[in-house]
Amino acid sequence: MTAFVSPKSRITTLFVEAARAVAPDHDVAIDLERPKQASHGDFACNAAMQLGKALRRNPREVAQAMVDALPASELVEKTEIAGPGFINVFLKPAAWQGIATQVLTSGDRFGEVALGGNARIQVEFVSANPTGPLHVGHGRGAAFGASLANVLAMAGYQVHREYYVNDAGRQMDILALSTWLRYLALCGEFVPFPANAYQGAYVGAMADGIFALHQDRYRRAAAEVVADVPDAATDPEGHLDALIANARRLLGADYAYVHGYALEEQLGDCRNDLTEFGVTFDTWFSEKTLHESGLIDKAVEQLRKHGHVYEQDGALWFRSTAFGDEKDRVVRRENGIYTYFAADIAYHVNKIERGFDRLIDVWGADHHGYIPRVKGALTAAGLDADRLTVALVQFAVLYRNGQKASMSTRAGEYVTLRDLRAEVGNDAARFFYVLRKSDQHLDFDLDLAKSQSNDNPVYYIQYAHARIASVLASWGGVESDLLDADTGRLAHPQELALLRRLAEFPEAVAGAARDLAPHGIAYYLKDLAADLHGLYAACQFLVDDEELRLARLALIAATRRVLQRGLALLGVGAPDKM
Template sequence: MLQRAFPGEEIAIDYVPKGKKGDYFTNLAFRIAAKKKGEPLAVAQKLVQQIQDTMISTVTAEKPGFINISIDRGHLLNTLFTEPIVPTVGHGEHILVEYVSVNPTGPISIVNARAAAVGDTLVKIMKQVGFACTAEYYINDAGRQIQLLAESVQQRMDQLRGKAAQVPEHGYHGDYLLDVAREAIDRNLEDRDAIKSFAVGYFINHQKETLERFGVVFDNWVRESDIRQTGLVDHVLATLNEKNLTYEEEGALFFRTTGFGDDRDRVIVTSDGRHTYLLPDIAYHLHKIKRDYPRLIDIWGPDHYGHIKGLTGGIMALGYPEQTLHVLIVQEVKLKEAGEYMTMSKRAGTVATLDTLLDQVPKDVVRFFLLMRSCSQHLDFDLDLALRESEDNPVYYVQYAHARIKSIIQFAREKGESTKTDFDYRCIKEDEEIALAKAILRFPEMLEDVTRNLEPSYVTHYLIDLAHAF
């Protein structure tokens, strides 16, 4: 409606804060005033005269220049009872979402769990609103970290046999490797490659089990080792060389990523001939695109932020637009118990695992808590609050509202009352009823916002607000 009134303008709309007049507001007057060097309030007062529509009851200019819009009650209720509650916005667009993708070197941590909750929620919502969305897990089963895993397990095997053992300095020191070592001994594994293959398979299976326990199921599991067998790594390297996007320095091969906005060029082949992580990762993303996914979403932890420009540059160097890849960075999680933060390190063996958390806290509570903050914000997971059965716990608050709604519906059915929507909605007049109707109508808007901004935290915020309105 506003786009029709002001064609060509970029219009941002948001909900009016509680206690203010109206349902929605826009800062359009500020944008126009900046262009024409006018006063925002004066511009807003002129603009309100141009906003006319049957769905609107009032439009007002508010200091210092906002335009507040109130929706007509009749239109609001008609929309509530006649329009689909789930919008269709995807129109079958193919999107591949890759998330979690932790190294098969240990259990799923609480930090990984946040990426799992974000990715799984995002994929499910995108599927609901019409996107052909695929969830994918990338198994990093090649490279130096896997060699370190094999060496670490081998040392633990020696330890169990009573021999002197020395886990590599940059290896994996957690006691969880003792279980892997015991099984390797039971299987009479001695060869380093056999130990490596067994350990990788062990952790992949355990990670799958943990994620399924968490309600997260992936459509695809793709191995880095398989990508390396496709020839795409060599293809990417040859393409970068042909386009003069590489150079040698001190025996290493560099990719000119600064030409794509990176702060420094990146090594893709080390002086001893090993591929760095970036080269096969570019090949993996080319593999995604060739599987008919023109739009890619990766969900990473904050420690991978510096990798974005290099990977995006690689995709662009292969001839694809910059917009092909969107990387969503999910910030750290700190687990808090009795007012104290837990220290976490997979290599040091002090990791807080998702399995341990799920042994104490129900799955739905864990997922809800991990979605309560924006992906760009650090998150404190308060274990004491998560276990509390009171309205202080937002999950308990939302679940209690849901139970009350079900109870009311059941009561109505027992009394022979219809719970269908084919009734005269003009009888809905009370302010509290209208407020609840408005809250319900924000559901499809919330779903669109989640897919547009890739921000699943909108779901938890919406549910809390809806429970409050009820």
């Protein structure tokens, strides 16, 4: 099995040699583009115009020199010099015809590119607090991160998918408290439920669960729970913190049970939700372990050793302003508790110490202000902050009947990822989430995602796949019968267009990986499906001429492969029937 070398990269090699011959002392990047107009050939090279400036010669002269220096190739039909100095290359049909069988023989490797050089790359995504069901905002991060990780793997990286579990913070304590208060009510101990505690029905469900397992083992007197607690109306946050403190004191060692129960339930729910969504992780990394193993102490000590930490107002500060941040940040509060940021520093130091060559953090766009301080902390710790790339994902807004679907996080009244999946299906959800550039706000049209019409790009692409499956089923043969097909018979313009498109798949993968932009795959697949539908309308596949029939079947079988592989990158199914 030989690696696939696209016509584009083979032609590029020719131009690199030509440029070297014409201008040995100048380095010019040869970047062939596919012209918009068919009359400009298969590829256009603009190197002569760039070299023209460097050599102080007329670009068209340089272009002629390059054409003269171009090594002979059996792929090239002819070249011509056009416009201000473009070199247009016209390929023989044979250059494209071979693609069909190359796709079939390269099996499950077509699309692989060596961009990553087998480097170890970690993609951390979702990482939502396990304090309740995932909502549609998390869904976008999940779909984006999972697709990106798949793309990077195909582009030659060793990919490690990780979820950072915030199991150590105040939010988890609030969840544990919320659960316990609901549980106490079941025991007959009524404590007013704070408005800023977790309101969702899932909290009550967890209380039911604990009560069913342990009856009133964790019951404490309501009067003790609210003892010495500040007024909820005037000091809601203090009220909550005091309730948590009382819960810890009254429950003693049992507090860990309630806390752990809530954590396991919510994390389990989150994991199930994501698994059903086709999103899986290699590691679920616990924040708590950073505290317990002393990694935070160690990381802060590392910063202190380098002189980037100081004390003020009883708190410990990281001098992030020395690294481009707009203000210094607290790492340990007056009360001696590390901030979330301190854990984040330790976490990122740990990631690099685990030996990853590159780190990708997928964050909600609201966290963009954190980039300078996290990168600054890495630099301050003597590490290479350039290994870290933060991919920001903007918010998704749902639209139903042309109206914005409301999302109030406060009252626990938000649309969950599970609701969305149930409403539009996993395939449409995965696809729509990555259809926009990640750094762009996403308007998620629920009606469109649900519609089974040609307005809906998911169905358009899946339909292309189903059509091919249907034709191949009518034919009745097996794919291996097609490996010897004489693809030289593929000369129809629609056939050549589809062949060219197939050859572009590796480039689409490389581009999506380089730009951390899996939406490029979605757009590629739309184009590929359009080419297939165009061919379907123009040509009959199951023709009497056996040679032509096999050639065409080889072409669409190859197309089916690429559709499958592309859809798999996005976590979208490729049904045989629709």
